[in-house]
Amino acid sequence: MPNSPAAVFERLTTTVTPVHSTVRLGTACVLGGGIAGLVAARVLADHTDRVVIIEPDHAEAAVSGAARPGVPQGPQVHLLLPGGHAQLERFFPGVVAQALAEGAVLCGPERTATYLDDVEQIATPNAQFVGAVAPSWSR
Numbered sequence: 001m002p003n004s005p006a007a008v009f010e011r012l013t014t015t016v017t018p019v020h021s022t023v024r025l026g027t028a029c030v031l032g033g034g035i036a037g038l039v040a041a042r043v044l045a046d047h048t049d050r051v052v053i054i055e056p057d058h059a060e061a062a063v064s065g066a067a068r069p070g071v072p073q074g075p076q077v078h079l080l081l082p083g084g085h086a087q088l089e090r091f092f093p094g095v096v097a098q099a100l101a102e103g104a105v106l107c108g109p110e111r112t113a114t115y116l117d118d119v120e121q122i123a124t125p126n127a128q129f130v131g132a133v134a135p136s137w138s139r
Contacts, residue, residue: 015086017093021046029054034071042091079107080130096130104132 003011025048030041033055041051057069080088080096088095100106107130109123 013083013086015090017090018046023047023049026050027052033057039088039091078132082127082129085128085130099130099132104130107131 025044027050028041028044028048030037030044030051030053033053037053037055041053044051057071080099085096096104106128109125109127112123112127112129114121114123
C-alpha cells in the first residue's frame with residue numbers, strides 16, 4: 001500500500017538527522033557546487049560510496065566574492081527561510097551558528113515585512129530568517 005500524502009510530507013520535512021542509510025550506489029555526480037549542489041551531495045553521501053561535485057567556477061572566486069559567471073544572483077541579499085534553516089541544520093549541524101558568527105543576521109518578525117500584490121501581509125510571529133549579503137558587498 002503506498003504511503004499517504006501526510007506520511008510522505010512528514011518524512012520529507014523531518015528535522016531528524018539520518019543515522020542508518022543503505023549504500024546503494026558506487027559513485028554519484030553532482031553538477032554545481034552552489035548551495036543546492038552541496039546539499040544534494042550531502043544527502044547522496046549517505047547512499048553512495050563516493051560523491052563527485054563538478055563546479056565550473058574557480059574556487060577562489062567563491063571565497064573572494066568575485067563575480068562568478070554561473071551565479072548571476074551573487075550580489076543580491078540571500079535569505080534562509082525557516083524550513084531551509086531546519087533542513088540545513090539537519091544535514092550540517094551548526095551551519096547557522098557558523099553563518100551568524102561570520103556576519104549573517106538573524107531576522108525575527110519584527111525586522112521583516114512580507115508583501116503580496118503590494119499589500120503588507122500579517123507577520124508570522126515565530127518566523128526566524130537568516131540573512132546575508134554576498135562577500136563582495138561587505139568590503
